Amino acid sequence: MSRRVAFLLGRGIAHSLSPAMHNAALADRGLDADYQLLDVTPRRLAAAVARLRRLDCLGANVTMPYKRMVVAHADGVSEAVRRCGAGNLLVSRDGRLQLDNTDVVAIRAALDRRARHLGRGPVAVLGSGGAAAGVLEALGELATPEVLLLARRPAAAAALARRFRDRLGGRITVLSIDAGAARVAECSVLVNATPIGMAPGDPSPISYDLLHPDLLVYDLVYRPGGPTALHQRAAERGCGVTCGLSHLLAQAGPSFELLTGLAAPWEVMRSALATAAGRQPVGWGADPAPSGAGSAHLD
Numbered sequence: 001m002s003r004r005v006a007f008l009l010g011r012g013i014a015h016s017l018s019p020a021m022h023n024a025a026l027a028d029r030g031l032d033a034d035y036q037l038l039d040v041t042p043r044r045l046a047a048a049v050a051r052l053r054r055l056d057c058l059g060a061n062v063t064m065p066y067k068r069m070v071v072a073h074a075d076g077v078s079e080a081v082r083r084c085g086a087g088n089l090l091v092s093r094d095g096r097l098q099l100d101n102t103d104v105v106a107i108r109a110a111l112d113r114r115a116r117h118l119g120r121g122p123v124a125v126l127g128s129g130g131a132a133a134g135v136l137e138a139l140g141e142l143a144t145p146e147v148l149l150l151a152r153r154p155a156a157a158a159a160l161a162r163r164f165r166d167r168l169g170g171r172i173t174v175l176s177i178d179a180g181a182a183r184v185a186e187c188s189v190l191v192n193a194t195p196i197g198m199a200p201g202d203p204s205p206i207s208y209d210l211l212h213p214d215l216l217v218y219d220l221v222y223r224p225g226g227p228t229a230l231h232q233r234a235a236e237r238g239c240g241v242t243c244g245l246s247h248l249l250a251q252a253g254p255s256f257e258l259l260t261g262l263a264a265p266w267e268v269m270r271s272a273l274a275t276a277a278g279r280q281p282v283g284w285g286a287d288p289a290p291s292g293a294g295s296a297h298l299d
Helices: 018-028 042-052 069-073 079-084 102-112 130-139 154-164 177-186 229-236 244-260 266-277
Strands: 004-010 033-039 057-062 089-093 096-100 123-126 147-151 172-176 189-192 216-219 240-242
Touching: 004 018, 004 042, 018 033, 018 244, 018 266, 042 057, 042 069, 042 089, 057 244, 069 096, 079 096, 079 130, 089 244, 102 130, 102 216, 102 244, 123 130, 123 177, 130 147, 130 154, 147 154, 147 177, 154 172, 172 177, 216 229, 216 244, 229 240, 244 266
Parallel strands: 004 033, 004 057, 123 147, 123 189, 147 172, 189 216, 216 240
Antiparallel strands: 057 089, 089 096
């Protein structure tokens, strides 16, 4: 068979650091394969998906704006995708495409490391799209007193809340970002699942004054040129931060394993990502171990 290929499928993705990370992993595992960008307009999405069905293709990670659109093109979906209505990984096998969501895996792992902290107050989720759906899916198996869904599109947020109300045990409240921002003061965790922060000059989606030292901030967005405004402001206020680079790495590992069937070379991927970005991924670590239980592992 000819050289194998995997893709990142999206729009406006020339800035992506995924190829550097995945190509380093493919080389480390001795695979004759290449990871490339597949940047297409919405009207070319069907043709792009058809390309993924060719026998030389391992599959594709999927990013904005196609995480929801690709559901209709998949031959099978995972339970997480079924519940979210969105996915970020198409695995190609013998011309068939299976859609999964490794964003959920990454988010759940990060939140689970701070499970005790989660119980201290509501979790605020900014956004109403596919990324926000992944966060709500991840929260479905974790104990939180309340989830605040803060969005600029009330109708989309209300629909998302209805999708997850049973899974979250009714613990979800929908508010506009402006109306709900004041409640961030009582939150234990804030997750940015909007695109705000991606472009140079983007402001923080939450006012600096509302961030507080007891808040953990998870920013799904990364910028190759430097930390987002939210990351910078949260660090200045003493918040624990998991940045977009850390999320990118955390979802890439399970993606690599599903695409190739091989264990992800995590340190190789981390090093390649840090070199491409010019800085290290930042994670918020884990809750301190209970007294007498030894030290907790910090990522």
